[in-house]
Amino acid sequence: MELLTKLEELVLIAVLKVKDNAYGISIYNFIVDITGKDVTVSSVYFPLERLVRKGYLRSQKGESTPKRGGMSKKYYYITKSGIKVLEENRLLSQSAWQGVAEILKSAWSI
Amino acid sequence: MFVPPKTPKLLLRLLSSQKDNAYFGDIEELFHFMVETLGPNRARRWYFWEVLKAVPRFALESVRWRLVMFKSAIKIMLRNLQRHKGHSFINISGLIIGLSVCMLMFLYIRFELSFDKFHKNAPSIYRIIAHSQRRDIHFAATEALIAETFKQDFSEVRYAARVRRRGGYLKYEERMFSETTIHYVDPDYLKMFTFPLAAGDANYLEEPFALFISQEMAEKYFKDKNPIGCVLSLNNQYEFIVRGVLANIPDNSSIRFDMLASMSTLNTLWGKKFLNRWISHDFQTYVMLEPKADAGRFEEKLKRFIIPGDEKNPKRELFYSQPLNRIHFRSGLRFDDILTTDYRSIYLLAVISIVILLLAGLNYTTLATARATRRTREIGVRKVVGASQSGLACQFLGESILAALIAFIFSLVLVKSILPAFNQLMSRNLSLSVLSDLPGFLGLTLLVGFAAGIYPAMYLSSFQPAQVIRGTLLLRSKSSSLLRKSLVVTQFVITIAILACLLFINKQIHFLMQKSMSRFENPVLNIYLSDEDLRSRHEPLLQACLQAPGVLDGTASSHHPLGITGGTGINWEGEDRGHFTRFTRVDHNYFDFYGLNLKYGRAFSMDISTDKTEAVIVNETAARDSLWENPVGKRCNIEGEGVVVGMVKDFHYRPLHIKVEPLTIRYISTESFLGGASYISLKIDSQDIPGTLVTLEKTWQQFSPYFPFMYTFLDNTIDGVYRAERQLSRNLTSFTYIAIFLACLGLFGLTSFTVERRTKEIGIRKVMGASKHGILIMLTKDILVWVGLAIVAAYPLAYYAVHEWLKRFAYRIDINPGPFIIATLSSLLIALLAMSFQSIKAAAANPVDSLRYE
Numbered sequence: 001m002e003l004l005t006k007l008e009e010l011v012l013i014a015v016l017k018v019k020d021n022a023y024g025i026s027i028y029n030f031i032v033d034i035t036g037k038d039v040t041v042s043s044v045y046f047p048l049e050r051l052v053r054k055g056y057l058r059s060q061k062g063e064s065t066p067k068r069g070g071m072s073k074k075y076y077y078i079t080k081s082g083i084k085v086l087e088e089n090r091l092l093s094q095s096a097w098q099g100v101a102e103i104l105k106s107a108w109s110i
Numbered sequence: 111m112f113v114p115p116k117t118p119k120l121l122l123r124l125l126s127s128q129k130d131n132a133y134f135g136d137i138e139e140l141f142h143f144m145v146e147t148l149g150p151n152r153a154r155r156w157y158f159w160e161v162l163k164a165v166p167r168f169a170l171e172s173v174r175w176r177l178v179m180f181k182s183a184i185k186i187m188l189r190n191l192q193r194h195k196g197h198s199f200i201n202i203s204g205l206i207i208g209l210s211v212c213m214l215m216f217l218y219i220r221f222e223l224s225f226d227k228f229h230k231n232a233p234s235i236y237r238i239i240a241h242s243q244r245r246d247i248h249f250a251a252t253e254a255l256i257a258e259t260f261k262q263d264f265s266e267v268r269y270a271a272r273v274r275r276r277g278g279y280l281k282y283e284e285r286m287f288s289e290t291t292i293h294y295v296d297p298d299y300l301k302m303f304t305f306p307l308a309a310g311d312a313n314y315l316e317e318p319f320a321l322f323i324s325q326e327m328a329e330k331y332f333k334d335k336n337p338i339g340c341v342l343s344l345n346n347q348y349e350f351i352v353r354g355v356l357a358n359i360p361d362n363s364s365i366r367f368d369m370l371a372s373m374s375t376l377n378t379l380w381g382k383k384f385l386n387r388w389i390s391h392d393f394q395t396y397v398m399l400e401p402k403a404d405a406g407r408f409e410e411k412l413k414r415f416i417i418p419g420d421e422k423n424p425k426r427e428l429f430y431s432q433p434l435n436r437i438h439f440r441s442g443l444r445f446d447d448i449l450t451t452d453y454r455s456i457y458l459l460a461v462i463s464i465v466i467l468l469l470a471g472l473n474y475t476t477l478a479t480a481r482a483t484r485r486t487r488e489i490g491v492r493k494v495v496g497a498s499q500s501g502l503a504c505q506f507l508g509e510s511i512l513a514a515l516i517a518f519i520f521s522l523v524l525v526k527s528i529l530p531a532f533n534q535l536m537s538r539n540l541s542l543s544v545l546s547d548l549p550g551f552l553g554l555t556l557l558v559g560f561a562a563g564i565y566p567a568m569y570l571s572s573f574q575p576a577q578v579i580r581g582t583l584l585l586r587s588k589s590s591s592l593l594r595k596s597l598v599v600t601q602f603v604i605t606i607a608i609l610a611c612l613l614f615i616n617k618q619i620h621f622l623m624q625k626s627m628s629r630f631e632n633p634v635l636n637i638y639l640s641d642e643d644l645r646s647r648h649e650p651l652l653q654a655c656l657q658a659p660g661v662l663d664g665t666a667s668s669h670h671p672l673g674i675t676g677g678t679g680i681n682w683e684g685e686d687r688g689h690f691t692r693f694t695r696v697d698h699n700y701f702d703f704y705g706l707n708l709k710y711g712r713a714f715s716m717d718i719s720t721d722k723t724e725a726v727i728v729n730e731t732a733a734r735d736s737l738w739e740n741p742v743g744k745r746c747n748i749e750g751e752g753v754v755v756g757m758v759k760d761f762h763y764r765p766l767h768i769k770v771e772p773l774t775i776r777y778i779s780t781e782s783f784l785g786g787a788s789y790i791s792l793k794i795d796s797q798d799i800p801g802t803l804v805t806l807e808k809t810w811q812q813f814s815p816y817f818p819f820m821y822t823f824l825d826n827t828i829d830g831v832y833r834a835e836r837q838l839s840r841n842l843t844s845f846t847y848i849a850i851f852l853a854c855l856g857l858f859g860l861t862s863f864t865v866e867r868r869t870k871e872i873g874i875r876k877v878m879g880a881s882k883h884g885i886l887i888m889l890t891k892d893i894l895v896w897v898g899l900a901i902v903a904a905y906p907l908a909y910y911a912v913h914e915w916l917k918r919f920a921y922r923i924d925i926n927p928g929p930f931i932i933a934t935l936s937s938l939l940i941a942l943l944a945m946s947f948q949s950i951k952a953a954a955a956n957p958v959d960s961l962r963y964e
Contacts, residue, residue: 028136040163041164
């Protein structure tokens with residue numbers, strides 16, 4: 001199993017959630033919404049490309065519009081191994097976080 | 111509609127390795143969205159910052175990709191090198207030669223340039239040179255009083271010191287050695303020069319018979335003992351006290367000595383008169399100026415200086431100074447005994463090594479370009495898959511740099527291993543220091559790799575993939591073929607010119623040997639008689655030597671037959687003007703012994719009693735000077751009254767650089783007030799030279815138990831006289847080999863290029879019935895024409911060089927076409943050999959293979 005970075009994890013989740021419309025901007029918007037942070041646009045592309053190289057995502061060229069300066073969109077789809085690695089990471093964090101809430105609460109009370 | 115600012119995006123485009131990155135589209139889409147929500151100005155600002163923040167990511171990513179590509183490129187380069195072993199070998203060996211030559215020359219030249227720089231006061235030390243106007247001779251030695259006078263009269267001069275070199279036999283207890291470099295110096299000497307004392311006190315340099323010896327000498331004489339205060343005896347006559355030990359002289363010092371003795375010693379030895387006179391060039395004179403002195407003003411004063419007594423003829427002798435930093439680079443001064451290297455020879459070596467490196471680099475270029483055909487397919491495929499032209503160019507450039515680096519490693523090994531031999535050849539002590547020299551050499555290597563690879567990189571990467579794949583690419587560009595051909599022509603011009611020069615130089619050396627007194631059937635031994643006592647008994651000594659078995663003939667003379675340097679005035683009867691003449695004294699057998707022919711009169715005779723007192727023999731030049739055909743019977747005064755009994759044909763009693771001067775010879779005799787012979791010359795049987803030498807030494811010991819038996823072979827002496835010429839010949843021989851090797855590489859490259867380009871043509875010709883040799887002629891004819899052109903261009907070059915070189919000899923060979931013809935024929939032969947390998951292979955190939963090679 002491969003450990004994903006937080007950003008990779010978020011990007012994979014974003015691709016999964018926005019489904020058929022998963023391209024740069026929608027993924028970016030998803031991450032901004034969920035984190036509430038003003039991350040830079042460019043920060044999503046390198047994890048995306050890395051995930052494609054690792055085989056967790058596949059990309060496909062999409063349509064281009066005049067607003068895009070004639071450049072085409074790139075859509076991302078999750079692959080089977082992508083789903084597998086995401087599930088594994090989910091289970092991992094779940095077991096890692098187990099009981100942490102109680103400890104934090106008691107730590108807080110001191 | 112608003113358009114986003116262009117500049118930031120351009121920056122990213124430059125950085126990005128993936129031109130189709132979706133980011134570029136997305137960011138523009140977002141920009142338009144921002145324009146709608148935030149307004150154009152804020153959107154622009156937002157866009158600007160966004161793109162700027164993306165820069166580090168893009169930069170990082172592109173480096174990562176380059177590394178990946180670099181790894182694959184290296185792999186492919188190594189594979190290419192392995193697959194084409196022959197080509198790689200030729201390519202790299204050319205570079206190895208070029209780099210090695212450059213490294214060696216760099217080490218040598220750097221060492222030469224470092225000469226005498228270690229003296230702390232070097233910039234303000236000068237040597238005084240005397241220029242005799244009448245004879246136009248520059249003397250490195252000046253009159254005895256110069257140093258003291260300059261120090262007193264010229265405010266600029268702080269220190270002044272004279273140096274006089276002498277030799278002698280030094281003895282400590284049982285150990286006795288012959289020393290040739292004892293420098294007698296003034297007390298200021300050690301204050302000017304940085305020759306540090308390891309022990310002792312420099313102030314003793316004021317006292318007579320004070321001696322300062324080098325560490326090496328201290329070990330030789332005293333082993334582990336402390337030498338300070340010990341007594342060394344000179345020629346068993348004078349006792350010197352060791353007052354100090356000097357650190358060994360650095361290798362890069364022009365001034366070389368083993369011992370320093372105080373100048374005041376010479377006062378005692380020769381009398382004060384000798385050290386206080388305005389005649390004769392006896393001393394090297396060094397001055398050190400005050401730190402703030404104006405060197406220009408000093409020079410002016412020097413030029414106006416007139417020797418006392420010369421007021422009527424102020425231009426007789428003029429003085430000028432030579433900075434210490436430059437004394438190493440000027441040779442040819444009279445009475446100079448420092449170590450010199452002519453600056454012209456340094457230039458020559460620098461130019462030659464740069465030319466060789468240039469040729470090696472250009473060879474690489476030709477060969478790499480020639481291999482283009484083999485790689486068109488690779489280039490086409492790479493381009494189709496998406497390689498950019500600049501990326502490909504970088505790859506090819508990388509290949510040449512890699513080749514240069516490989517060559518660099520080999521040449522380091524090569525240089526390291528041939529350095530001892532090189533040191534011996536150049537009589538230097540160079541060393542390759544890895545730490546300080548490597549970065550420079552590495553830089554040079556990278557430069558060579560880059561320069562050699564840039565043209566093939568541009569050329570190869572410019573192929574159009576469509577043409578390549580379809581096979582319609584025309585590899586025939588006019589300019590590049592001209593480049594290749596002119597390269598080959600240049601190489602052959604250089605090769606033929608060097609070869610012709612070498613042949614001429616060797617011919618002149620042969621001529622020098624022939625003209626010199628030498629090449630006797632049996633070896634000639636010259637024995638030096640070192641002290642007065644022995645000289646006064648030279649006749650019985652000679653007789654005793656002649657008794658020894660193996661000794662065939664013998665003669666005695668006052669000078670070495672190649673070193674008649676003393677001169678004097680001669681007054682002929684009936685003329686009031688004196689003439690200058692060289693002067694020597696020989697015995698009756700001298701002329702027979704050395705095979706000198708008398709044109710008129712007779713040689714000295716033992717039987718004629720007056721010969722010892724008044725007989726004189728002159729040479730042809732002396733007679734011609736006085737406009738006599740036959741001088742026999744003329745009376746003269748030279749060291750006493752004399753009458754001419756014979757005239758000897760001119761012979762070379764000095765190196766052939768110098769014209770034969772008038773020579774007057776008298777009969778040598780122990781009864782003369784001038785003393786006995788300094789040299790005994792013997793012809794010995796070549797059958798048993800060691801045995802004869804042992805017998806002679808025994809005989810010698812009967813006469814002189816104290817002094818060692820010192821002898822030289824005449825042949826060795828002659829070789830020594832022409833050492834510079836031999837050195838040049840040896841250096842040029844090495845360069846000739848290198849030039850021929852490189853020229854062959856170049857030619858080989860050119861031929862393989864032609865052959866590869868015409869593989870199909872050759873196949874078709876053969877199918878149509880062309881013979882092997884027709885094809886051979888077709889392939890070589892073209893190039894031979896170019897080589898012919900090279901020959902024509904090389905002739906004037908070689909002629910000029912040889913002509914200039916020969917000028918230094920008073921006696922020289924004619925420049926005839928012989929060596930040119932030999933150089934031409936041999937280079938043609940070499941050219942044919944270099945070409946034949948590829949051409950014969952091509953001509954013999956089965957046309958089926960060459961036509962099917964697609």
